[in-house]
Amino acid sequence: MNLSKIKIITITGTLLLFFTGCINVNKNFKEIRNNVLSNFDESFKKSNEFAIGPAAMHLASSFVNIEENETDMDVGLMLRQVNKIQIGIYERKKSYNFESYKKDKLKDHLSDENWTRIIINKEPNSISEIFVKEDNDEKLRQMLVVNVESEQIIIIELSGDLDELIAVALANNGFKIAASE
Amino acid sequence: MKTKLIAVLLMAFASVLFAQKYDYSSEPGYVDFGNLASLDAGKSATEVLIEKNLLKMVAKMSKSEEPDLFNLLSGLKLIKVNVFEIDSTAFGKAKDKIEKLTKDLSSSGWDRLVKTRGEKENASVLIKTQGEDNIVGLVVMTVDKGGEAAFVNIVGKIDLETIGSLSGKFDVPGLENVK
Known part of the structure; x- marks a missing residue:
C-alpha cells in the first residue's frame, strides 16, 4: 500500500469521525455549555471537550454484548439507546466562591x-x-448532568432514547441516585 | 397573504401552547414546602422531582413482575422529595418547620393520618382527599436527631395500602410511617 493511499484512508477516517460526532462536541452542546457557565460569572475556562458519537457507542455496546451475564446484556441494551455522549471539563479561572451557588439559578435558566x-x-x-x-x-x-466543584465543572450530555435508561436507573437506585458514586 | 399570516400565527400559538410545561401547583394534592434553605446547613441535601411521564416509564418496567406497583405508579403525577442531612441546630428548625406546615395544611383541608412527636424523632403524614374515597395528595415530613430530615409530596391517585412499597423500592424516605 503506497503512502498516498494511507494518507487518503487516514484523512477519510478522521473526517468520518468528525462528521459522525465521534470527537468534537456540537453546536448544541456549546450552547448548553455557555448557558451553564454563564451562571458562574465565567470564572471557569475550558480544559477539555470531547464527544463519543454513534459509531463508538455502537462499538461499545457490541463489546458488552459479548459477555454472557444478564447485567452486561442490560448494559449493552442501554448503551444502544444512547446515540451520543458529549463531555466538557472546565477549570476554575479565578477564585470562585462556591458558597455563593444559588440552588435554583441554573434550573430557572435552563x-x-x-x-x-x-x-x-x-x-x-x-x-x-x-x-x-x-x-x-x-x-x-436528552439528559444533562452538571457537576460543580471548587476546582472544576463537568458537563455531560447524553442523547438518544433515554426513557428506559433513566427508568432503569431510578428503579435500581431509587431516589438516592444522585447520592450514589 | 392574509391566509398565510393567519396560518403562521396559529402555528406559533400552537407551538407555544404545546411547549408550556404542566403546572403541578394547580393540582389539589400539590404542596409547596416553601423555603427549606435554613435546613441546608452545608451538609448534604438532595431534591428529587419526578413527573408523570417518567413515572409512567418506571411503571411500565414493573408491569409484569409487580402489578401492584405498576397500578400505583400509573396513577401518580408527581413525586417530590427533599432530604437533608442535619445537625442538632437544624433538627430544631426542622421540627418547627414540620409543626408549622402541619398546622397550615390541616387548616386548608388536609387530613392528618400520623403525628409522632419525640425527643429524637418527629413525623407527620397528611392526605388530601377529593370526594369520598379519592386520595389525591400525600405529604410526609420527618426529622430524626440521628441526622436526616425529609419532606415528601406525592400527587395523583394514591392507594394507601400500596404507597408504602415506594419506600422499599425507591428509597422514598418516611413512607414507612404510612400504614
Missing part, C-alpha cells in the same frame, strides 16, 4: 430551554444536577 431538573444533590464540596428534556412526543431524548 427551564427557558425546556430542560426539567429531576435531581439536585448538594454535598459540602460539590453539587450535582441532572436535567432531562423531552421531544414533542413526550419522549426523553
Whole structure:
C-alpha cells in the first residue's frame, strides 16, 4: 500500500469521525455549555471537550454484548439507546466562591430551554444536577448532568432514547441516585 | 397573504401552547414546602422531582413482575422529595418547620393520618382527599436527631395500602410511617 493511499484512508477516517460526532462536541452542546457557565460569572475556562458519537457507542455496546451475564446484556441494551455522549471539563479561572451557588439559578435558566431538573444533590464540596428534556412526543431524548466543584465543572450530555435508561436507573437506585458514586 | 399570516400565527400559538410545561401547583394534592434553605446547613441535601411521564416509564418496567406497583405508579403525577442531612441546630428548625406546615395544611383541608412527636424523632403524614374515597395528595415530613430530615409530596391517585412499597423500592424516605 503506497503512502498516498494511507494518507487518503487516514484523512477519510478522521473526517468520518468528525462528521459522525465521534470527537468534537456540537453546536448544541456549546450552547448548553455557555448557558451553564454563564451562571458562574465565567470564572471557569475550558480544559477539555470531547464527544463519543454513534459509531463508538455502537462499538461499545457490541463489546458488552459479548459477555454472557444478564447485567452486561442490560448494559449493552442501554448503551444502544444512547446515540451520543458529549463531555466538557472546565477549570476554575479565578477564585470562585462556591458558597455563593444559588440552588435554583441554573434550573430557572435552563427551564427557558425546556430542560426539567429531576435531581439536585448538594454535598459540602460539590453539587450535582441532572436535567432531562423531552421531544414533542413526550419522549426523553436528552439528559444533562452538571457537576460543580471548587476546582472544576463537568458537563455531560447524553442523547438518544433515554426513557428506559433513566427508568432503569431510578428503579435500581431509587431516589438516592444522585447520592450514589 | 392574509391566509398565510393567519396560518403562521396559529402555528406559533400552537407551538407555544404545546411547549408550556404542566403546572403541578394547580393540582389539589400539590404542596409547596416553601423555603427549606435554613435546613441546608452545608451538609448534604438532595431534591428529587419526578413527573408523570417518567413515572409512567418506571411503571411500565414493573408491569409484569409487580402489578401492584405498576397500578400505583400509573396513577401518580408527581413525586417530590427533599432530604437533608442535619445537625442538632437544624433538627430544631426542622421540627418547627414540620409543626408549622402541619398546622397550615390541616387548616386548608388536609387530613392528618400520623403525628409522632419525640425527643429524637418527629413525623407527620397528611392526605388530601377529593370526594369520598379519592386520595389525591400525600405529604410526609420527618426529622430524626440521628441526622436526616425529609419532606415528601406525592400527587395523583394514591392507594394507601400500596404507597408504602415506594419506600422499599425507591428509597422514598418516611413512607414507612404510612400504614
